[in-house]
Amino acid sequence: xxxxxxxHEMGYPKWQLGVKSSGKVVWVTATMPYVVLTILLxxxxxxxxxxxxxxxxxxxxxSKLKETQVRTPKCGKxxxxxxxxxxxINFRDCIITTIVNCFTSFFSxxxxxxxLGYMSHKQGVHINAVATEGPGLVFQVYPxxxxxxxxxHLWSILFFFMLIMLGLDSAMGGLECxxxxxxxxxxxxxxxxxxxxxxxxxxxIIMSFSVALINVTPGGIxxxxxxDTYSAGISLLCSALFEAIAVSxxxxxxxxxxxxxxxxxLKPGLYWRICWKFISPSFLIKLALSIxxxxxxxxxxxxKLTSRFKxxxxxxx
Numbered sequence: 194x195x196x197x198x199x200x201h202e203m204g205y206p207k208w209q210l211g212v213k214s215s216g217k218v219v220w221v222t223a224t225m226p227y228v229v230l231t232i233l234l235x236x237x238x239x240x241x242x243x244x245x246x247x248x249x250x251x252x253x254x255x256s257k258l259k260e261t262q263v264r265t266p267k268c269g270k271x272x273x274x275x276x277x278x279x280x281x282i283n284f285r286d287c288i289i290t291t292i293v294n295c296f297t298s299f300f301s302x303x304x305x306x307x308x309l310g311y312m313s314h315k316q317g318v319h320i321n322a323v324a325t326e327g328p329g330l331v332f333q334v335y336p337x338x339x340x341x342x343x344x345x346h347l348w349s350i351l352f353f354f355m356l357i358m359l360g361l362d363s364a365m366g367g368l369e370c371x372x373x374x375x376x377x378x379x380x381x382x383x384x385x386x387x388x389x390x391x392x393x394x395x396x397x398i399i400m401s402f403s404v405a406l407i408n409v410t411p412g413g414i415x416x417x418x419x420x421d422t423y424s425a426g427i428s429l430l431c432s433a434l435f436e437a438i439a440v441s442x443x444x445x446x447x448x449x450x451x452x453x454x455x456x457x458x459l460k461p462g463l464y465w466r467i468c469w470k471f472i473s474p475s476f477l478i479k480l481a482l483s484i485x486x487x488x489x490x491x492x493x494x495x496x497k498l499t500s501r502f503k504x505x506x507x508x509x510x
Contacts, residue, residue, distance in 0.1 A: 197412030200419070204411035226362075227297075229355040230304050236348065237307035246310015249320050250302055305330070308338040315341065328417065331356065364401075372397055434474060441470040 197204050237243055306320075312334065313320040323334055339348045372394055376383050383389040407416050440449050446466055454460045461469075485493060485501055493499055500506050 195411075197410070197415070200412060200415045202412055203407060203416070206406045206409050207411070225358050226355045227300075229351050230301055232351060233348070234304045234307060236342070237304060237311065240307070240311040240314075240342075242310040242312075242314025243307045244310065246306040246308070246313065246320060247303060249310065250306035305335070308335060312338045328414065368394075368397060368401065437469060437474045441474075446470050
């Protein structure tokens with residue numbers, strides 16, 4: 194990053210940052226992270242300051258839920274995980290995926306704040322000073338904490354091995370959605386062609402690899418933040434909002450209910466229908482802020498009044 198001043202100066206890809214081989218690691222990507230997280234948690238609990246970190250973690254600030262930046266990553270992650278299971282049309286799998294997803298985030302939080310508590314104790318500062326998010330936590334704070342432990346090489350290998358497996362697992366699921374969706378959409382084109390899926394998969398992987406090369410340039414971190422902020426976050430919530438409105442209001446909740454019954458053999462209950470039509474869209478949008486200029490946001494939060502909710506605003510000519 195020190196060799197780049199911004200998005201206008203990306204530089205050339207650094208081959209040292211690439212993954213050399215995946216081998217058979219894909220077979221354990223789904224379960225091995227839990228083993229590594231458990232090992233790191235047990236080791237972390239032996240460190241001074243770990244309990245204070247966990248205590249800080251278990252005392253949430255509920256007011257933060259009002260902020261879109263807090264809700265966006267988790268909602269988007271659960272949405273992607275459920276989409277990956279849609280191809281099986283299995284209601285039970287979707288519920289299990291959501292529960293496991295939330296449990297994994299909660300469990301990994303213990304591991305993270307155990308080491309953040311240790312770093313806070315070691316540096317003599319409040320945990321807020323060492324608690325960060327995104328690449329700063331993964332590639333700076335956490336490695337620094339692990340590096341101070343006895344046998345740091347072992348813990349570092351375990352930690353980054355876990356990151357590689359999580360990346361591979363996410364990539365495989367995401368690519369599978371794209372490949373399967375496109376091949377189903379253009380099934381007539383791929384039909385009766387030998388090795389069509391293998392060739393198409395190779396093309397998609399080469400394209401994805403070529404695009405991803407920009408992230409391993411000196412200025413790649415700027416591009417990472419750009420995508421992380423504007424592509425991987427709020428755009429997912431917006432797409433989920435439009436999908437909920439399109440299905441429940443335009444396509445029709447009655448027809449969608451019949452479709453679900455035809456696929457699963459049971460009719461969705463009143464709870465699910467209310468969620469799809471009213472609750473989910475309400476949670477995905479903060480209408481007052483979305484239709485107001487940014488300079489008015491602070492006043493709206495303070496007074497709870499929005500001029501755009503008044504007839505005077507809409508009838509003014």
